[in-house]
Structure formats: structure tokens, C-alpha cells
Amino acid sequence: MKRFFTVRHTLCLFLLAAIIFSCVATYYKIAYWGFSFRPHEKTDVWTIDAHIIFEPTGEPIEVSLSTPRIGNEYKILSEDVIAAGYDVRKDDKNYRMFMSSKALRKKQNIYYRIMLYDNEDTAGKIRDDRAPTIQKPVFENEQQEGMVNAIWELSEKIDGETKAERIIKLLNQDVLEPEVDAFLPVRKTPKIMAEKIIYLLSVKKIAARVIRGVYLKEKRHAASADLMLEVYEGSKWKVYNIFTGEEGLPKNFVVFQRGGVSLLDVAGGRNSQVKFSVIKSVISSFKMAGRRAKYENSRLFNYTIYNLPMHEQNTLKWLMIFPLGILLVVLMRNVIGISTMGTFTPMLVAMSLVKTGFFPGLICFGLIIAFGLLIRTWLTRLNLLLVPRISAVVIFVILIMQFLTIFGYQFDFKIAASAVFFPIIITAWIIERACITWEEDGAKNATKQIVNTSIVAVVTYLVISNDYIRHVMFAFNEWNFVILLLVMLLGTYTGYRLTELKRFAPLVKEK
Amino acid sequence: MWPFDAFVSPKKLRAAGVLGMNARNYKVISHFNKRSLYPLVDDKVQTKTLANKIDINTPKMIGVVEHQYEVTDFLSIVKGHSEFVVKPAHGSQGKGVLVIKKYADGVFTTASGKVLKFKEVYQHISNILSGLYSLGGQYDVALIEELVHFSDAFQNFSYQGIPDVRVIVYKGYPAMSMMRLATKESEGRANLHQGAVGVGLDMRTGRAINAVSHNVPISIHPDTQADLMTLQVPLWKEHLMIGAQAYEMTGLGYLGADIVLDKERGPMMLELNARPGLAIQIANGFGLRDVLKKIDKKYPKNLSAEERVEYVLNNG
Numbered sequence: 001m002k003r004f005f006t007v008r009h010t011l012c013l014f015l016l017a018a019i020i021f022s023c024v025a026t027y028y029k030i031a032y033w034g035f036s037f038r039p040h041e042k043t044d045v046w047t048i049d050a051h052i053i054f055e056p057t058g059e060p061i062e063v064s065l066s067t068p069r070i071g072n073e074y075k076i077l078s079e080d081v082i083a084a085g086y087d088v089r090k091d092d093k094n095y096r097m098f099m100s101s102k103a104l105r106k107k108q109n110i111y112y113r114i115m116l117y118d119n120e121d122t123a124g125k126i127r128d129d130r131a132p133t134i135q136k137p138v139f140e141n142e143q144q145e146g147m148v149n150a151i152w153e154l155s156e157k158i159d160g161e162t163k164a165e166r167i168i169k170l171l172n173q174d175v176l177e178p179e180v181d182a183f184l185p186v187r188k189t190p191k192i193m194a195e196k197i198i199y200l201l202s203v204k205k206i207a208a209r210v211i212r213g214v215y216l217k218e219k220r221h222a223a224s225a226d227l228m229l230e231v232y233e234g235s236k237w238k239v240y241n242i243f244t245g246e247e248g249l250p251k252n253f254v255v256f257q258r259g260g261v262s263l264l265d266v267a268g269g270r271n272s273q274v275k276f277s278v279i280k281s282v283i284s285s286f287k288m289a290g291r292r293a294k295y296e297n298s299r300l301f302n303y304t305i306y307n308l309p310m311h312e313q314n315t316l317k318w319l320m321i322f323p324l325g326i327l328l329v330v331l332m333r334n335v336i337g338i339s340t341m342g343t344f345t346p347m348l349v350a351m352s353l354v355k356t357g358f359f360p361g362l363i364c365f366g367l368i369i370a371f372g373l374l375i376r377t378w379l380t381r382l383n384l385l386l387v388p389r390i391s392a393v394v395i396f397v398i399l400i401m402q403f404l405t406i407f408g409y410q411f412d413f414k415i416a417a418s419a420v421f422f423p424i425i426i427t428a429w430i431i432e433r434a435c436i437t438w439e440e441d442g443a444k445n446a447t448k449q450i451v452n453t454s455i456v457a458v459v460t461y462l463v464i465s466n467d468y469i470r471h472v473m474f475a476f477n478e479w480n481f482v483i484l485l486l487v488m489l490l491g492t493y494t495g496y497r498l499t500e501l502k503r504f505a506p507l508v509k510e511k
Numbered sequence: 512m513w514p515f516d517a518f519v520s521p522k523k524l525r526a527a528g529v530l531g532m533n534a535r536n537y538k539v540i541s542h543f544n545k546r547s548l549y550p551l552v553d554d555k556v557q558t559k560t561l562a563n564k565i566d567i568n569t570p571k572m573i574g575v576v577e578h579q580y581e582v583t584d585f586l587s588i589v590k591g592h593s594e595f596v597v598k599p600a601h602g603s604q605g606k607g608v609l610v611i612k613k614y615a616d617g618v619f620t621t622a623s624g625k626v627l628k629f630k631e632v633y634q635h636i637s638n639i640l641s642g643l644y645s646l647g648g649q650y651d652v653a654l655i656e657e658l659v660h661f662s663d664a665f666q667n668f669s670y671q672g673i674p675d676v677r678v679i680v681y682k683g684y685p686a687m688s689m690m691r692l693a694t695k696e697s698e699g700r701a702n703l704h705q706g707a708v709g710v711g712l713d714m715r716t717g718r719a720i721n722a723v724s725h726n727v728p729i730s731i732h733p734d735t736q737a738d739l740m741t742l743q744v745p746l747w748k749e750h751l752m753i754g755a756q757a758y759e760m761t762g763l764g765y766l767g768a769d770i771v772l773d774k775e776r777g778p779m780m781l782e783l784n785a786r787p788g789l790a791i792q793i794a795n796g797f798g799l800r801d802v803l804k805k806i807d808k809k810y811p812k813n814l815s816a817e818e819r820v821e822y823v824l825n826n827g
Contacts, residue, residue, distance in 0.1 A: 334533055383634055385641040440606065441705055494534040496525075501518040504531075506726055506793055508523045 008492045015485040025478040033289040033301065034118065039471035041285040045077060045117045046216045048254065049277040052110040054269035061086075061268035062100040065112055066257035068213075069095045074254065077115035077291060086110065094261075108269065117288060119216060119251055132207040132232055137199065148203055150179040160245060164208065164231040164238075167200050168245035190227045193242050197229060207232040211239065211258040215250075220278040225256060225263060286475070305477065317474045321464045323483040324473055325350065328463060330490050332456050337497025341433045341449050346456035348426050353461045356418030362458075364404065364418050365427075369450070371400045372431035373438075380435065394428040528801030529792060539803065543682070543764025544785050551761045552783040555600045555654050561760050567753055568779040569656075570596070576653040582636050585655075586629070589614065594658040597636060599644040599651045603784075605700050607644030609635050610658065623671075623699070659779060662772040664745050668692050668710075670734035672699035676712070676750055676770045676778075679787055679799065683758035684810055685751045685823050686802045688712045689794040690744065694724070695734045703790045708732060710739055711795030715824055717747030721796035728796070748820060749778045755816040757783055 029035040034043070052063060063086075070076055081088045086099040099110055139145040151170065154177055160166035171180060171193065185192060191210075198208045212225040228249075229240040237258075239249045249255070257263040266272035286306070293301035301307055305316045325347045332338050332346075340346050353361040375396045379389055404419040430453070438446035463469060473479065496504075524531070530539075551557050562569045573595055574588035589595055597609040609632070610622035619627040636653045638644070645651040665674040672693025679687045689709050693699045696706030703709045708729070711721040719742035722729050730740055744750060754768040757780065767787025770778050792799050814822065 337532070383638070385638065386643045387641065445704075492537060494531070494537045496521045496529070496531040497533060498518075500529075500531050501521060501524065503726065504524055504527075504529045504789075504792065504798075505517060505519045506723070506728060507527045507529050507796065507798055508519045509527070 008489070011485060011489045011492065015482065015489060018481040018485050022476070022478040022482050026476050029289075029476065032292065033306075034285055034292045035289060035475045036285055037468075037472055037475075039467045042282045043117050043285045043288045044119075044216075045115055045281045045283050045288075046119070046254075047113060047115050047279040047281065048214050048216075049279075050112040050114075050256070051222065051275045051277065052112070052264060052266075052272065053107065053275070054266045054272035055107050056104045056269050058103050058105070059268040060101070060103050061108070061266070062098065063110060063267075063269070063272075064096050064098045064265045065274065066212075066261055066263050067095050067097050067112065068114060068116070068254050068256055073249070074116045074119040075292065077117055078113075079115075080113045082111040082113070096261075103268065116216075116254060117283075118292070119254070134202055134205050134207045136205055137202055147179055147183050148200065151177075151183060151200060152204070154179060162231075162233060162238075162247075163204060163206060164197075164201060164229070164233070164240055165245040165247065168197055168229070168240055168242065171197065171200075172243050172245070190242055194227050194229055197242065201231065209259070211255055212263045213253050213255040213257070214276045214278060216252040216254060216278060216280070218278065218280045220276070222275040222277055225274065225276060226253070228253065228255075230258060305474075317470070320474045320477050320480065321470050322347075323480045323487075324469065325460050325464050327483050327487055328460050329456070330487050332459070334490055334493060335495075335497060337499035338452050338456060339449070340453040340456050341430055341437075342426075345426055345430060346453050347460050348423050349453070349457040350460035350464060352422045353457065354465045355421045358461065358465070360418045361421070362454075365422060367404065368397060368400050368419060368422060368427055369431060369434070372397055372427070373434060376431050376435040380439070390428060390432055393431055394424060397424050397428045397431070524798075525800075528798030528804075530789060530798060530800040530803065532789060534800070535789060539681075539765045540786060544766075545762070548762050549785050552763065552766065552785045553601055555598065555602075555782055556652065558761075558780075558783055559654075559656075562757075562780055565756060565760055567756055567760065568773075568776055570659050570773075570779055570781070571657040573655040573657060575600075575655070576636055576640065579637065579640055582633055582640070585633065585636060588655060592657070596656050596658055597632070597639070598654050598656070599639040600654045601645035601649070601651045602639075604702050607635075607639055612658070659771050659781075660774040662745070662774050664772065665690075665692070665742070667735050667737040668732060668739065668742055670694050670699075670732070672697070672701060672707075673771055675701055675781060676744060676772075677787065677791060678750065678754035678768045678770065679791060680754040680758050680766050680768060681803050681806050682764050682810075683755055683814075683816065684806050684819050685714060685754045686806060687791055687795055687799055688714060688717075688750075688754075689791045690719075690742065692732065692739075694732070703788075703794070708739070709790060709794030710742055711791070712742075712744060714751075717744035717750065718742070721794060723793050723796075726793055744772070746772065746778055748824060751820045751823060752816065753778055753780045755820050759816060761785075 026035075050065060052065065054063070063083075067079070067090075068074075068076070081097060081099060083099045083101075085104075086101045089098045089100075090096070091098065097112060139148070151167075155163070155166040155170045158166040158169045160169055170177070171184065173180070176184070184196060194210045198210070201208045208229055208231045211228050211230050213228065214220075215226050227242055229242050230237045231240055232238075238247055240247055241250075264272060264274045289306055290301060305313060308316070326344075329344060329347055333340070333343070349365065352365070355361075356364065372393065376393055379392060384392065401419040401422070401424070407413065408419070430450075434446050434450055437449055551561060556572075556575055559569050559572055573592055576582055576585060576588070593614050595611050595614070597611070599607040602608065611619045611627075611632075612622050613620040617629055619629075619632055621627060639651055639653040642650050659673065661673055668674060668690075669692040674690055674692050676688060676690050678685050689711050691701035691703065692708040692710065693701050694706050694708055698705070701707045703723075706725065708722060708724045710719045712718065713720050719740050722739040724733060730738065732739055750770050750772075753770050757766055757768045758764075761783060763783075763785055765785075765787075767784040769781045769784070771781050773779050789799065810819075810822065810826075
């Protein structure tokens with residue numbers, strides 16, 4: 001038992017727990033908050049404006065509009081009615097918006113606006129066990145009966161799984177059969193087509209009805225409602241496209257009215273109509289996360305960094321990348337075995353490079369170090385005490401940065417302007433250490449140290465500047481627990497460092 | 512199989528019994544060296560005081576300069592001494608050591624023959640106090656001690672500088688040792704990474720068994736052309752005794768003792784190190800890991816320092 005609970009085993013156990021926790025948290029964030037691994041994921045937000053127009057008749061007005069039901073098909077961001085002077089009431093059960101007013105005179109304009117996002121594919125089938133009663137139509141004359149029968153006969157030859165599908169396809173062929181052509185009027189509006197299909201289906205005692213809604217398409221302005229057909233098949237209402245016969249509710253179709261109810265009712269008005277406009281806007285997925293969480297009743301969200309004001313979020317986003325940088329430093333030192341100047345110096349340099357940009361930053365940093373070393377060499381001869389000397393180097397670094405920035409501006413040399421982003425104290429210490437190493441261990445060792453530090457800084461830069469990695473470390477910050485435990489576990493790593501495989505190579509006797 | 516010729520596989524290193532840096536830090540130092548004991552060896556003044564208590568030979572202390580205002584009194588401290596060494600109490604790797612071979616009429620002559628005035632020596636001590644040579648730059652004190660007249664036994668083996676013996680002591684048992692010889696490249700200093708020659712010594716006899724320069728095995732000193740394999744450290748048992756006693760003195764389970772051989776006074780402890788490096792393995796041509804393992808498993812416990820040294824001399 002005692003052996004089982006070694007530091008390493010305990011840490012491994014914790015690491016396993018952290019990995020499981022992170023996986024669960026990641027899944028939760030993706031599934032319920034809509035987080036994504038991609039950094040610039042966007043969410044489409046659709047704004048549908050229903051514009052109701054009517055002329056009052058002089059009686060008290062009551063307008064009611066059927067509205068989209070809240071289901072799995074999409075999430076509702078906001079719902080709003082602009083109707084000055086009206087009492088607005090919403091019937092949540094029947095998804096109907098009521099607007100009432102006393103008698104008015106002028107032509108009335110009422111706007112209903114709904115914003116939707118995350119529209120998803122759904123089957124669009126509604127189960128309904130109460131089979132609708134259907135009256136077989138009485139034919140006006142034999143000629144009509146013959147035509148209808150001919151159409152049904154023709155429909156047998158069409159590919160399609162259901163009768164409804166075959167009929168719809170037949171009626172929408174590019175070149176219409178003569179019988180069909182005779183049956184359909186010249187003006188084929190969606191409404192007329194729907195009526196004709198319903199009529200044909202009723203002959204075979206198949207119940208069908210029209211549903212009204214809006215296609216989520218851009219540049220749609222003041223158009224009347226789009227229609228789809230709903231056919232009762234096997235105790236389910238199934239949705240069909242009037243023009244293609246395709247079954248199922250499309251992802252981009254928002255149903256406003258279905259079933260027996262009307263789309264718009266206006267009491268106390270005449271010439272009423274409703275026009276729909278659709279506008280698409282794109283919002284960063286991330287910003288929608290809070291809404292989604294609210295939708296899922298996920299209170300947890302309030303206690304995450306994503307619920308903070310933007311400024312704090314950005315600061316934390318910057319911080320969340322550090323653990324990964326630290327892990328890299330630990331790997332570089334304890335597993336690879338590269339010795340650098342100061343433990344976290346390369347990471348701090350890498351952070352500056354993120355702000356300055358890679359090549360400008362590197363060139364600028366090189367210049368500062370080079371000038372700094374020249375000045376430091378001169379300071380050596382003065383034999384100053386340690387604290388005043390390093391202080392002098394700090395001030396020189398500031399002056400070098402100032403000159404680089406000024407000259408950079410004058411000669412329109414943008415690289416130099418990045419000078420100010422380097423941490424002054426760290427830069428001064430790099431110069432100090434490089435100089436001491438130079439004096440004590442020779443130029444070769446000093447150069448090696450600088451090169452090592454630069455290599456580690458560049459590798460760290462490549463990791464922490466990556467947009468993708470930064471996004472993942474911020475959006476799925478629970479993985480920092482895993483990194484923490486990895487770092488701790490590396491604290492128990494007693495294997496050889498990569499560089500030691502070379503250093504101690506002479507000790508391996510070749511047989 | 513292995514893509515880089517310069518690298519060997521970890522498996523082979525383990526088979527050779529090599530102790531890596533991570534294993535040293537985690538399995539050895541963190542287990543056997545209590546942090547609170549470090550000051551005993553990091554501060555040379557404390558080390559010296561402790562050593563004198565149990566009669567370990569060290570260069571005699573002439574005085575200590577602790578504060579900046581005392582630097583002016585420096586001359587009264589060294590009064591009557593014509594030669595001495597000034598070193599930072601917290602220095603490492605021989606940094607900031609000033610060897611005065613001759614001091615007369617206010618003129619100081621260093622080991623390399625440079626002539627210094629009081630002002631320059633003053634500056635040097637001042638630098639020591641401000642922490643120029645100490646780790647992390649903390650304030651330090653300057654230690655002034657007698658000069659070691661190192662034995663002629665190694666005259667041909669070292670290019671200037673002081674050759675010293677480094678003994679690694681594990682749980683009180685001298686485990687591995689080497690002699691470090693200065694070269695032209697190392698500028699009189701005895702650090703292997705600065706180009707000094709490391710000569711592995713047989714634990715029973717103090718005789719050379721292997722020599723390296725920059726990780727490459729050699730048999731002849733690059734500057735003096737001396738045959739390194741003929742090197743034999745005199746008074747070997749006394750060398751090991753210093754190492755073994757350092758264990759009781761400090762309580763450090765893993766330490767490195769740097770020992771120099773004085774012409775008249777015999778082996779003297781120069782300094783102790785709580786984190787001795789691993790280059791000694793290369794100098795010896797074999798790994799330290801197996802040696803430590805052997806000490807853990809086979810060597811008897813609860814022996815006195817002398818008994819331990821005897822044990823090593825007979826069984827090591």
C-alpha cells in the first residue's frame with residue numbers, strides 16, 4: 001500500500017482525474033455553450049421582421065400573429081413588437097402574439113421582430129394521432145374526374161417514395177404532361193400550387209395543409225410568407241417542399257404558422273397583409289455562448305471567465321496561454337536540457353515577440369542586446385559596484401529603446417518602433433549575464449547561452465503566438481489543470497536529459 | 512537505429528550506470544541534503560569555523576571584512592602577513608579569488624605577477640561586499656586566509672593554478688574522486704567546463720585511472736605534456752578522511768569536498784559543495800549511479816568516519 005501512494009502515483013492519479021474533468025468540461029462547453037476549437041467561428045444570427053399592414057375600419061382593433069414556436073430547430077435571441085399605442089400580449093402556449101388597441105383611423109403599421117440563431121436540421125415531423133377527417137371532393141363534371149384520374153395514373157411512373165412526393169414532382173416537371181398542363185392554371189403561384197396539390201391528395205383521401213413561414217435567405221425584403229405543404233402520413237404530419245417534393249423541414253425554414261390556425265387575424269381592420277424581411281448578421285460564436293448557456297439554464301456560466309467584461313476577458317486570455325509556455329520551459333530545461341539565461345527569460349522574450357511581431361521584434365531585440373553589450377563592456381572598465389552597474393545598464397537599455405523608436409519614426413523604419421515592448425529589466429539582466437559569462441567562460445559560452453535563450457524564446461513564441469492554440473487554451477481553460485499536473489509530474493522525472501545523451505556518451509563503452 | 516551518432520540511447524547510459532542531472536536533483540539531493548544545511552557549505556566562513564571545531568585542516572583564516580566601512584581597516588588585518596588570499600564567502604567556481612603572493616611596502620603582487628596598489632585591492636574587496644561574485648548578487652563578506660603552498664607532487668601536472676582533488680561523499684562514504692588540473696585554456700582555473708583537465712582517481716589508491724579534457728579522453732596534459740596516467744595523489748587516506756568527516760560536520764548526505772595538498776600541512780579542505788556536478792563521471796570513465804547504489808545496498812551503516820574510509824580503501 002505504501003508503495004502505491006508514491007508522489008508519482010498520486011500525481012498520475014490526479015492527472016488522470018484532470019484529464020477526465022477536462023474532457024467532460026470540453027464536451028459540455030461544445031455541446032451546451034456552442035464553443036468551438038476554431039478561433040474565429042462565427043454564428044449566423046437571423047433577424048426576421050414581420051411587417052403587418054391594415055386599414056382600420058373604425059372599430060376596436062385586435063391583431064393576432066402566429067409566431068415561431070420554440071423548439072429544437074433554432075434558438076431565439078430576442079423577440080420584440082413595435083406597435084405604438086397597442087397593448088401587446090403573448091400567448092406562450094399557442095405561440096401567438098396579440099396586439100389590441102382602441103379604434104384608430106390611419107393606416108396601421110405593426111412590426112414583429114424575432115432574432116434567431118443556431119438553426120439546425122430537424123425532421124420536421126409532428127406526431128398527431130387524431131387522424132383528420134377528410135371529405136372527398138365532388139367532381140364538377142366527368143371531364144374533371146377523368147383529368148384527375150389521368151394525373152394519378154401518370155404519377156405512378158414518377159420516382160418517389162410517397163404518393164404526395166410523386167404528385168408534387170409530377171406537377172413541377174420542366175416539361176409538363178398535357179393532362180397536368182390542362183389541370184394547372186397559367187399563373188402558378190405557390191399558393192395555387194399548394195391548393196392544387198391539396199385537392200389532388202384529397203381525392204385519394206390524404207389530408208394535407210399549408211404551413212407558412214420564412215426561408216432564412218439574405219436579401220429578402222418585404223415578401224409574403226413562404227409556403228410548404230404538410231401531409232398526414234402514418235399518424236404523422238410530414239413536411240414537403242411544394243416545388244421539389246423533397247420531404248422534411250429544411251434547416252433554413254422558420255415556421256410561423258402551421259395547423260388549423262391562421263397566420264394573421266385582424267379584427268377591426270381590412271386589407272390586412274403581412275410582409276417578411278430577413279437580415280443576416282454574423283456574430284462571434286463566443287459572444288453567443290452566454291445566450292446559449294442561458295437557453296440551457298446553465299448557471300455555471302456566470303462563474304466562468306467568459307461572463308466577465310471584455311477587458312478582463314482579454315487580460316485573462318493573455319494569461320491563459322502562460323501555463324503552456326511554462327510547460328515548454330520545463331520541457332526544454334528538464335527533458336531536453338538546454339541551459340538558458342534565467343529560467344523564464346525566454347518566455348518573457350517570447351511574450352514581447354508576440355506584441356512586436358516576429359521578425360521586427362527579433363531584429364530589434366538583437367540590436368538592443370548588441371548595443372547593450374557594447375556599453376556594458378565599457379562599464380566593466382569603470383569597476384562599478386553591482387547594483388549601480390546593473391541600474392546603469394537598465395537606464396542604458398531605456399535610452400537605446402528611446403533612440404531606436406525615434407530613429408525608427410524619422411526614417412519610417414517600422415521595425416525599430418517595437419523596441420518599447422521588450423521588458424526593460426529582463427533585457428538589462430540578459431546583457432549583464434551575457435557580459436559576465438563572456439568574461440568568465442569566454443565568448444563561445446556567452447554566445448552559446450544567447451543562442452540557446454533565443455532558440456527557446458522562438459519555440460515558445462511559435463506556440464504562444466498561434467491563434468489556434470491561444471483560442472483553445474482560453475476557451476477550454478480547464479486544460480490548464482492538466483498542464484499544471486504535467487508540470488508537477490515532470491518534477492519527478494529522473495530520466496536523462498536529451499543533452500546528457502551526448503554529454504555522457506563517452507561513458508558508454510563500445511564493445 | 513539511433514539517428515545521431517553523437518548521442519547514445521538512454522538504455523545504454525543506464526546500463527553504464529550514469530547518474531543524470533534530474534536523477535541527481537530528485538533522487539539524491541532532494542532526499543539527502545536538507546535545504547536548511549546549505550548555508551553551512553555556501554558560506555565559507557561557516558564551513559571553516561565548523562571544520563576547525565573537529566580539526567579538519569583548512570587554510571587559516573586571517574580575518575573577515577563584513578562591512579564597507581571596514582575595508583579601510585584591511586591593512587591592519589593583513590599586518591604581518593606577506594602573502595594571503597582574499598575570497599568572497601559565498602563565491603563559487605573560484606570567482607573573485609585574489610591571490611596575493613607578496614605584500615610589502617603597500618604594494619601587492621598577485622599570483623600571476625601583476626602588481627596592485629591598495630586602491631585596487633580596496634576596489635576588489637568592495638566588489639566582493641556588494642555581491643559581485645556571489646550567487647544572485649546578494650551582499651557578501653570578504654574572507655582573508657593564508658595562502659596554500661601547494662605540494663610539488665603535481666608540479667608538472669598543472670599549467671599554473673592550484674590543482675585540487677574533488678571527492679564526492681555519499682552518506683559519509685567517499686564515492687568518487689577526481690583531480691582537476693588547470694590548463695592554458697582554463698586560465699589557471701580548475702573548472703572542467705572552462706577547459707581544465709579532469710583526472711579520475713582510484714578510490715583505493717588515489718592513482719589516476721582516466722583523464723578527460725572537454726569530455727574527450729586524453730592521457731597527456733595538453734600544455735605540460737605530463738603523462739597523466741602516472742599521477743598519484745600522496746596522503747590519499749588523509750584526503751578521504753576530510754571528505755568522510757565533512758559528512759558528520761554538515762549532515763549533507765551528498766556533498767563534494769574540494770581538497771588541496773599543502774606542502775607542509777598536508778591535505779586541506781578548501782570548500783564544500785552541496786550540489787557537486789556530474790562531470791566527475793566523465794573524468795572517471797564510469798557512472799556514479801551504480802556506485803551510489805552499491806553504497807546504499809552493501810556498505811555497512813553506523814560506522815565512524817575513520818571506519819568508513821578504511822572500508823572504502825579495502826573494498827571501494
